[in-house]
Amino acid sequence: MTERIHVAGLAEFDASQFLDTDEAVAAYINDILQANDSALLASALGDVARARGMSEIARAAGLTREALYKALRPQAQPRFETVQRVCAALGVRLVAVPA
Numbered sequence: 001m002t003e004r005i006h007v008a009g010l011a012e013f014d015a016s017q018f019l020d021t022d023e024a025v026a027a028y029i030n031d032i033l034q035a036n037d038s039a040l041l042a043s044a045l046g047d048v049a050r051a052r053g054m055s056e057i058a059r060a061a062g063l064t065r066e067a068l069y070k071a072l073r074p075q076a077q078p079r080f081e082t083v084q085r086v087c088a089a090l091g092v093r094l095v096a097v098p099a
Helices: 022-033 038-052 054-061 065-071 080-090
Strands: none
Touching: 022 038, 038 054, 038 065, 038 080, 054 065, 054 080, 065 080
């Protein structure tokens, strides 16, 4: 007899636990960019910021911690300037390549 798995009992996936190298961060952000979804990008940057330490990233980006949380929450639509500042604080940059 097989045991049933109840989805409600599963822990929520947290990508920040796996973003422990610069290469992992770059691969994650590149994969997210393929979705062409600004809210998803904001959420992914939030994952990376949590992995690196929100307070430290906020300080490096010139934002308050609260403003950073607000800008990078799921479904947020941050300004491009904010995305650039957060990317710089995270040590990554967005790059265009031929499609």
